[in-house]
Amino acid sequence: MIRKNTLAILLLASLAFLKPALAAPVEQPETVCIQCHGTLPDRLGAPVKLWRSSIHADNGISCNGCHGGDPKDAANAMTPQRGFLGAPKEKDIPGFCGRCHPGVYKDYLSSAHGRALGAGGPTCVTCHGNHQVVKASLALINEKSCTRCHSFDRARAIRDAMQQTEGYIDDISRRIADFQVSGVDTEKMGKSLFSVRNRFHTLFHDVDVARVKGESAAINKELGKLDAALKEIEQSHQKRRVAGGIAVGFMVLLALLFHLMKKSYD
Amino acid sequence: MENEGRRKFLGVCVAGATAAAAVAAGYPVFRYLAPRSGQGGAAKLVIPVGELKEGDAKFFEFAGSSAVLIKTQSGELVALSAVCTHLGCIVQWVKEKQQFLCPCHGGQFSTDGTVLGGPPPRPLAKIPLTVTEGNITIG
Structure with a gap:
């Protein structure tokens, strides 16, 4: 009995040590927005289903993170007095996303895409989607997506220029993840990689092949x-x-030496 | 007699092996407890006071990481880590607002590193500095 208890305590202790390495995505209590819209059909419920598989959901960014409002008070959640913003008009979308992503927003505004804002140019959601935003990767730059508006030639040149560095980032990311699972403290390296990856992906928003090549070296x-x-x-x-x-x-x-020594006494 | 000689030989072997095992087991403990070489602090960095005007910031590498020196509009000198405490991006200096902005998720910090807004959980780390004979020594 005592042995079993000891074993259980040791097992629990080892699980406690494993916890930080195998931490699940940030889990937060469901907001009233999710509780209500999650049960609604069609247009009113669809965003919740899409959001659940987004990088925002993985990191605990709920509806109110973008749309404002009070996530704890169902009766007043969508009142302007509680900061509810609703859905932005198309020309306001970059500014809407740019509140939390100011670096990308700045690069976007100075790019050909940003300069065409309000004149048929793409906004953030044209490429990234709206509620089902996933971790950015070069897969976003593809012929099907880009040729909705223009030829793929220039985008292909940018993607090709970014491909090698992207592969390098993916390789380092995988190695860091492997070390994290095995219990190595990877926080600092993970943050450095996040910073570099962000700098790198921001480059695309400038839509400038020469800049991509120049910055890729650094x-x-x-x-x-x-x-x-x-x-x-x-x-x-x-x-x-x-x-x-x-x-x-x-x-x-x-x-073996002990065994032989013991035998010499027999 | 033969057994006694064998026993003596085995005894010497066991003693030697045990001593070696003790050293092998003790070495990692010593390595863990002993300070690492080169950890006595990063090399100090000297920046002439004249390089910085009031309200300006100067970014530099310090101890293998990005850091920033600012001269506030009141003339106070402050050195901070330029690494955002949220996800590790390098903060940018917004001169007009006299504050730092993280380009990744919009974290904002004051000139003394205090979090003013956004997701960062902690202030920017301060780096000690001294001013002597027109030079700012950081670290």
């Missing part, structure tokens, strides 16, 4: 630093594996 240098830090951890783990193997061999040798 970004690759930053990624090189992360790569070196990860290699150092990988080498350290490799050394530990070798040391572990030697330690096990050593223990076997020690056990």
Whole structure:
């Protein structure tokens, strides 16, 4: 009985240590917006279904994060007095998203896309969607999407210029995720990568091939630093594996010596 | 007699192996407790006072990370980490507002690093500085 309890305590303790590494996406209590609109049909309920698989939902950004209002008071949730903004008009969409994404907003406004705002040009949701916004990747730059408005030639040139660096970012991201699962403190590296990735993806909004190529060199240098830090951890783990193997061999040798010594007393 | 010689030899082997095992087990503990070499602080950085006007900011690399030195409009010098405490992006100096803005998610910080708005959970970390003979020494 005591042994079983001890085992249970040890198991729980080890799970407690695992918790930070395997932390689930941010979970917050459902807002009144979700509670109500989640049960509504068609146009009024559809945004909730889309939002549930978005990067915003993964990070605890609920309806009120963008649309304002009071997420705790169902009766007054959608009143202007509680800061409810509703859905923006098309020309106001970039400013709406730009409240939380000011860097991208600035680059967008100075780009050909931004300059065509209000004159048929694309807004954020044209490429990223609205409620089902997912983590940005180069997959967003594709022929089907871009040719809705213009030829794919220039977009292809930009995507090709970004491809190699994107691959480098993905590789580093995967390695950091692997280390995180195995319990390595990756917070600083994760934040550095987020910063670099953000800088890199922002480049596209400028729609300038020369700038993409020029900035990619500086970004690759930053990624090189992360790569070196990860290699150092990988080498350290490799050394530990070798040391572990030697330690096990050593223990076997020690056990054998003890066994032989014991036999000499028989 | 033969057993005694064997026992003595095995005893020496076991003692040696045990001592080696003790050293091998103790070394990681020593490594963990001993301060790492080169961790005594980053190299100090010297910036001439004249390089910065009131209300301006100067970004630089410090201890392998981005940092910023500002001279407030009242003439006070402040050195801060330029890494946003939300997700690690590098903050930008908005001279007109005399505050920092994170381009990623709109975090705002005052000239002393205090969070003014947005998602950052903590203020920007302060970096110590001293001013002597017209030079600002950071770190």
